[in-house]
Amino acid sequence: MNDVLDPAGPQAAQIADLWWLTLWVCVLVFVLVMAMLGWSLWRTPRSDEGTPPEVAPAAAGERRLGWSVGVGIAISSLLLVGLLVASVLTDRALALMPVDNALDVRVTAHQFWWEVVYNDPAPDRVFTTANELYIPVGRPVVVTLEADDVIHSFWVPNLHGKKDLIPGRIATIRLRADRPGEFWGRCAEYCGLQHAFMAFDVVAVAPDRFASWTEAQRRPAADPGDAAAQRGRELFLSGSCMLCHAIQGTTANARKAPDLTHVASRAHLAAGRLDNTPQALAAWITDPQGIKPGVNMPTHFLAADDLTALVAYLGTLK
Numbered sequence: 506m507n508d509v510l511d512p513a514g515p516q517a518a519q520i521a522d523l524w525w526l527t528l529w530v531c532v533l534v535f536v537l538v539m540a541m542l543g544w545s546l547w548r549t550p551r552s553d554e555g556t557p558p559e560v561a562p563a564a565a566g567e568r569r570l571g572w573s574v575g576v577g578i579a580i581s582s583l584l585l586v587g588l589l590v591a592s593v594l595t596d597r598a599l600a601l602m603p604v605d606n607a608l609d610v611r612v613t614a615h616q617f618w619w620e621v622v623y624n625d626p627a628p629d630r631v632f633t634t635a636n637e638l639y640i641p642v643g644r645p646v647v648v649t650l651e652a653d654d655v656i657h658s659f660w661v662p663n664l665h666g667k668k669d670l671i672p673g674r675i676a677t678i679r680l681r682a683d684r685p686g687e688f689w690g691r692c693a694e695y696c697g698l699q700h701a702f703m704a705f706d707v708v709a710v711a712p713d714r715f716a717s718w719t720e721a722q723r724r725p726a727a728d729p730g731d732a733a734a735q736r737g738r739e740l741f742l743s744g745s746c747m748l749c750h751a752i753q754g755t756t757a758n759a760r761k762a763p764d765l766t767h768v769a770s771r772a773h774l775a776a777g778r779l780d781n782t783p784q785a786l787a788a789w790i791t792d793p794q795g796i797k798p799g800v801n802m803p804t805h806f807l808a809a810d811d812l813t814a815l816v817a818y819l820g821t822l823k
């Protein structure tokens with residue numbers, strides 16, 4: 506699923522072509538250089554301390570040497586210019602991907618998670634999620650990239666190359682998935698203690714599935730049915746959770762941490778660090794610093810039944 510050289514769209518395919526071309530040219534050059542080195546070592550005359558030194562100029566040998574150096578420089582320059590041209594052409598092709606009817610998504614990198622906003626001309630249709638990018642197969646996506654704190658880098662190898670997110674600057678990346686699949690996204694720029702665990706899931710699905718996913722994500726959180734989950738919601742809204750997190754449909758609307766309106770629908774927790782299970786969620790709430798040292802989520806001390814109630818409530822947020 507995460508083979509870097511398995512393109513799922515036109516942008517990654519262009520980059521993979523360039524990668525293979527570069528690899529084979531370099532392999533060819535390496536093999537030729539090694540073969541010639543071996544050959545020249547093999548044909549060098551053997552000598553020992555009794556052999557008199559060669560001091561007489563060998564005009565013919567020198568001329569031959571001059572020629573072979575010249576030919577070597579010419580071949581190397583041609584290959585390097587060829588690779589340069591190929592890389593410029595690839596860059597052109599990447600910039601030319603059509604973006605008609607593109608999906609407009611804004612991704613903001615935070616230490617150490619990804620905020621994902623699906624823009625829409627109608628403000629009430631805009632919604633926010635985290636660490637997960639659903640995209641429809643076959644439709645171009647223009648991702649606007651911003652950073653909140655330090656420099657990060659957005660990388661979904663199966664769809665495109667890396668793009669830095671720099672605080673105070675706005676970058677965009679255009680991509681398209683041509684087949685359904687789940688692809689791993691990574692932060693590719695060292696950004697602090699948990700850089701290695703700053704991942705996100707990219708899920709490419711058929712357009713109708715994408716439409717039903719967006720409809721579900723736009724809905725505010727449903728009222729919890731059972732008593733434990735209701736108590737969990739009270740705890741969430743009266744404790745420290747709501748100081749950083751938002752749950753649409755409740756009074757929690759802080760933006761410091763991932764939006765949890767539909768947290769139970771996601772495959773992972775803590776930016777790819779944990780599978781999304783009730784046990785993992787409970788561990789994450791009580792010991793985030795043990796699981797991701799340096800993360801901004803503080804440790805919470807909760808009575809066992811309070812924790813169960815909170816996890817039950819978050820589990821209803823499908």
Ligand code: CUA
Pocket residue numbers: 614615616617656657658692693694695696697699700701703
């Ligand atoms: Cu964010 Cu590395």
